Amino acid sequence: MLGTNKNAAAQSALDGFAPNVNNGVSSLTVQSGGKVRVGGFFTNIDGQPRNYVARLNIDGAVDSSFNPDVNSTVSSLVLLPDGKMLVGGLSPPSAGKCATNKSF
Numbered sequence: 001m002l003g004t005n006k007n008a009a010a011q012s013a014l015d016g017f018a019p020n021v022n023n024g025v026s027s028l029t030v031q032s033g034g035k036v037r038v039g040g041f042f043t044n045i046d047g048q049p050r051n052y053v054a055r056l057n058i059d060g061a062v063d064s065s066f067n068p069d070v071n072s073t074v075s076s077l078v079l080l081p082d083g084k085m086l087v088g089g090l091s092p093p094s095a096g097k098c099a100t101n102k103s104f
Helices: none
Strands: 025-030 036-040 053-056 074-079 085-089
Touching (some): 036 074, 036 085
Parallel strands (some): 025 074
Antiparallel strands (some): 025 036, 036 053
16 A cells, blocks of 8 residues: 555554445545545444545544535545545536535
């Protein structure tokens, strides 16, 4: 995993990093502090509602301070240098708009 935080890259199910999602994960990004942003087809992680995007603490627990409540499935995440995130995926039609601009 080139360019990732050593602490985050070292996490695995063997040391307790095993978040339980109710559907597929399609994208992961690792922040500089080791937190992991997850995107996919899920609506729940470890019993906590999270629509398609979540952030996990370095120990794998859901970060309760982050819940962007995305409105459709996510296929890709890109973390920008300023800490903001680009989210790509399917978007349901809404009042003639083709995209929504949200900062996460």
